[in-house]
């Protein structure tokens with residue numbers, strides 16, 4: 001079959017690779033009908049995630065059709081249309097049972113690297129380096145899905161692929177951002193980053209009743225999309241974000257600050273230059289501009305909810321603000337399984353439409369160009385989605 | 389591919405850092421398993437656990453808060469840790485999750501050579 005492989009820093013290519021088969025009795029093989037680019041791929045592409053190997057198949061946000069099931073698959077059926085969560089859970093360890101699916105004890109067969117780096121390993125993720133399991137990704141004609149009964153979710157007939165594909169990652173991740181912040185009526189929420197994840201965090205905050213949602217980015221077309229769904233917008237290229245947020249919130253600061261940018265945060269001025277240099281020399285593993293800003297802006301006693309991916313250490317982490325303002329800092333890879341059935345149901349009822357994120361439908365063969373557009377945010381690209 | 393090389397170097401650095409901590413001769417490797425301690429101690433305990441216990445001191449205790457059992461294995465090397473983790477998987481999910489023999493594109497020469505060390509590092513950890 002054809003698949004999009006990582007071949008080196010900022011290099012991908014579409015290659016012939018062997019078809020996947022069932023490796024475990026609880027596996028299914030899914031024929032991919034849509035597979036999206038995600039901001040997390042950019043960290044892999046840029047070479048900031050170690051344990052990538054040339055030849056690894058990328059992609060983790062996808063929808064498709066079940067074409068084969070192992071003998072111990074009970075719920076899923078051949079022919080079913082499914083959204084598969086980008087995070088792999090086993091469904092039976094203590095963490096999965098508690099709904100903390102991205103902390104699954106069993107779905108990452110390669111835990112050594114993360115145990116050394118972080119103290120403990122987290123769940124496996126499709127197409128996301130060997131340290132996160134070494135699972136082949138979904139930018140391919142077919143993908144093998146472990147523990148299919150718990151990781152694949154049937155899609156209601158009236159939900160098109162263009163929306164269902166994002167129920168795999170961007171929507172549940174955004175939803176978790178609001179959930180971790182316990183967002184509700186009366187809250188003012190600020191969201192850093194207006195990619196798929198930030199936009200869905202803004203949408204989720206509005207759906208669960210936040211009074212106001214303020215979204216921060218520098219790309220006008222992305223900000224316009226957020227404004228379209230009812231968010232207020234701040235362009236950090238033109239405005240002093242910290243001052244503006246104080247003014248917009250009567251001096252208090254936002255009640256919940258959602259960080260949806262991650263370790264390659266961009267910025268202006270000396271702080272950005274400093275971060276860039278240290279990052280390039282690998283003296284710090286992550287750039288923390290938007291995270292620092294979120295912590296600084298957050299109201300006393302508020303919650304900072306971190307969705308952006310960080311891997312190692314952030315320089316100049318403002319611990320003083322966390323401590324003295326009594327902040328709650330939460331984060332994690334998405335516990336998608338907790339939200340996906342509800343999200344698909346809301347999509348079916350017309351309460352969530354994620355399809356505007358799909359700005360660039362493309363053939364798998366055009367994958368390299370898709371990543372180019374997505375990485376450089378050219379031609380208004382929010383997410384390029386491949387149809388193998 | 390250069391990157392995998394760089395990653396391997398970075399990985400080795402992490403391994404060295406971890407190793408430079410003085411090894412604890414009495415060290416235990418412990419995992420918590422969602423299962424009743426009775427299933428791990430009686431005569432019908434899993435064969436694999438019995439095999440591990442032939443070569444290692446093994447301690448089974450109930451985990452607090454209804455979290456099942458703690459299995460601690462003394463002086464477990466990378467190989468044994470891997471076996472203990474697989475035992476946990478088997479007890480909790482009924483199978484050992486496999487990731488070998490998956491689709492992959494062209495591997496470079498360095499990639500093919502580096503793979504065993506790489507796998508060892510990511511699978512078995514630092515001992």
Ligand SMILES: NC(=O)c1ccc[n+]([C@@H]2O[C@H](COP(=O)([O-])OP(=O)(O)OC[C@H]3O[C@@H](n4cnc5c(N)ncnc54)[C@H](O)[C@@H]3O)[C@@H](O)[C@H]2O)c1
Pocket residue numbers: 038039040041042043169170173192193194195196197198216217218219222236260261262263264265266267289290306307308309332333334382
């Ligand atoms: N927690 C999870 O499970 C999970 C899931 C998916 C993605 N992610 C992470 O979420 C982050 C966003 O993903 P995405 O797909 O939306 O990516 P994206 O690249 O499409 O969007 C990131 C946005 O952040 C903006 N940005 C950069 N620096 C900024 C700054 N200083 N202030 C405000 N905005 C800034 C960029 O302009 C861009 O629009 C990534 O780090 C990704 O790895 C996490």
Ligand SMILES: [Zn+2]
Pocket residue numbers: 038039040041060061086169170
């Ligand atoms: Zn993602």
Ligand SMILES: [Zn+2]
Pocket residue numbers: 089090091092093094095096097103104105106107
């Ligand atoms: Zn689990």
